[in-house]
Amino acid sequence: MSLKSNTPEVKLAIVGVSRDCFPIQLTQKRLAVLVDACKKIGMDVFACRTIIENEKDTLAALAQAEDAGANAAVVYLGNFGPEGPLSIFAQRFNGPVMTVAAAEESQNDLINGRGDAFCGLLNASYNFALRNVRVHIPENPVGLADQLAGEIAHFRNVAKLLIGLANLKIFAFGPRPQDFYACNAPIQGLYKLGVEVMENSELDMLQLVDKIKENDPDVKRLAQEMEAELGQGNTYPDLLPKLARFELALRRFVDENLGSRQYAAFANKCWPAFESAFGFVPCYVNSRLAADGIPAACEVDIYGALSEYICTLATDLPATLLDINNTVPDDMIDSKSDLKGACKQDLFMGFHCGNTPSCCMKQCTMKYQLIMNRLIEDPQCPPNITRGT
Template sequence: MNNMPEVKIGVVAVSRDCFPESLSVTRRQNLMKAYTEKYGSEGIYECPICIVESEIHMVQALEDIKKAGCNALCIYLGNFGPEISETLLAKHFDGPKMFIAAAEESGNDLLDGRGDAYCGMLNASYNLKLRNVGAYIPEYPVGDAEDCADMIHEFIPIAKAIEGLNNLKIISFGPRPLNFLACNAPIKQLYNIGVEIEENSELDLFEAFNKHAGDERIPALVKEMEEELGAGNKKPEILSKLAQYELTLKDWVEEHRGYRKYVAIAGKCWPAFQTQFGFVPCYVNSRLTAQGIPVSCEVDIYGALSEFIGTVVSNDTVTLLDINNSVPKDMYNEDIKGKYDYTLQDVFMGFHCGNTASSKLSFCEMKYQKIMARTLPEEVTQGTLEGDIVPGDITFFRLQSTSDNILRAYIAHGEVLPVASRSFGAIGVFAIPEMGRFYRHVLIEGGYPHHGAVAFGHYGKALFEVFKYIGVPVEEIGYNQPAGVRYPTENPWR
């Protein structure tokens, strides 16, 4: 996958001048030894120039880690730590940062060997708030060398997501389709979290597409598509147009990324797209997403944003699906009840027309868009990639701006069941514990649109920290409450 941020974490140890500096030196060395033995030396840098005790040391350390190419920072309290200098370091470092602290090492060395970093972390967090500086602090941020090594490793996907967002541009084409306000949201929050957006007309895209007619790269890309589809290549006559469209998008990305390193796309696909382009873009969307350039359907800007975050955090392909339809009772009774520990209200079907990457489908075929073909000639609706989504663990999530410009998010762990969908599109039978209550009291009550991003695995812990870091209020991060824990809007006499 390309279009993916990488991080190099600079580890800077700090010390309050009335504590032995040797504590921070030795503990930093032990931390780096533990990390490299467990995770290797790639992507991490030990700042050797000084232990930060003063503002002058802070400047020296900052210059050193910048020179070393670090774009993420770990401030390590080897002892109590200098609250001013350490938080100034966080303030002036332009990138994701974390704070961790050293645990005491032995009950036999609590005189000159006691560092009091447990206390120092409180002062550090207090000073961060005074300076309005955001930083990642683990759930329990105090530990020995091995514990702290694990904390740094858990920080990597969070740091990658923050680095990605700080350098992301979302490219959109067209307004939301007619009679489709669901995915409309203010773009102000994109700027608030450091994301740029370029909004274009689909007419601009159509002009660029036409200019790619006869592009000499089309035959090679058609061959690549044929190899990917294999026996599922049921619409070979449409591949050259799809290849032309894929080249159009890729060239647009390179010509329009500007100063941004990473790109996501919010694309148009109806109502006029298929009649003018002569196909639907679903398969191309799936291919770009698999290459690390997420493409959302129906000009869903926050859907594209969510997909990008999920791609970076999971280091894997994601998809964007409608939280679409209930599982019929007869199907539940035949295929799920007694076989899996889920109620009828825990299961639903996640669907989209055909935008899910082939690697995330149990089988796939190139088909036509059945819903569109009810009112249009079938030949202009070709281009969907259809099949049942691979079974396994998933995280359903979304980052959204509300109509009144409040950042909000939800996260739910679940799984795709190995149950045949019996339907069309890119689709799967999803199971999320207590989904019925989550659907009512988070998704409906929170005013979320029907699109949700799907990461293939359980990544809720990292996503939660990313959302907190970028400023989503914790009370605005919804999740599927376990049975017996009532949502604020839930009727207690239900």
């Protein structure tokens, strides 16, 4: 799986609207210019053939957008626009919707060439509210084509995030550790975002791994990938087959349990029982999943997994999560340190066990988890079940 396969591709439709007391040609002309402006900045957009003047036009435009595979839409007021039909389009479209309006081009054409789209947008906004339709209206929603193309490009990123969340399932294994109330995750808030949650026990995870045979060819393939990724940092080569079985179990679990959703994230309990049962810490495997756009938060931090996935959607990059961990000692900062305008009191050190993907680091080395080692293993013996971070 690649990062892109766990994030949505936005297919954007633009529909022009026109009030019947204004010339439809004004919207047609302005829409063509807007589409060209979008293409100039690298956006591939689909322009609905139908200009919405009435409710029948709304149905036709909806069908055209659906046939084009659009999952996000822009309602463009080329002139005043019919507030009812355009609001119905936004209400019935199955995906995020934005609305923008055309500015007047020149003082030399303010009679037949004037569209009053600014006024139309104000009326449309009121109609959206009456219908309880949530539409993205940018801070500067009225403009010429080049200006609006930039706003549409921003909306495409917003739409990607909304589509991703609406099709996300977070898989959780185990309860959060004792005294980790910061990992509390009320489910209702997730449902309001459209996120699905599937909660499982640590025993379920153990059974999943037990089902993976050591001679499974995918285990060998994953272990070889790990070896290549770690390079000289492969300090525990004997551990890689175990880690590969664990990773394969999680990846297959995603494939078999996405159900109605398309994208996945994990929030898994990783201590203190995990190490004794599995024989390693899961940090490195979690980092590899994150590199593929599948966040794997530890300590059953469901909201942390959600935050990481949002970061991945917003940046098209793998995400990681660091704790606000400890203060910065005075002797680390001298008078020549460039704090970029910050005060020393503003600084902190971020830390996490090892979920950060190798592609986000200058170098990586397989190590053992020091805190778990203190808690679980005999300090007089070499690390064993706390290796894998």
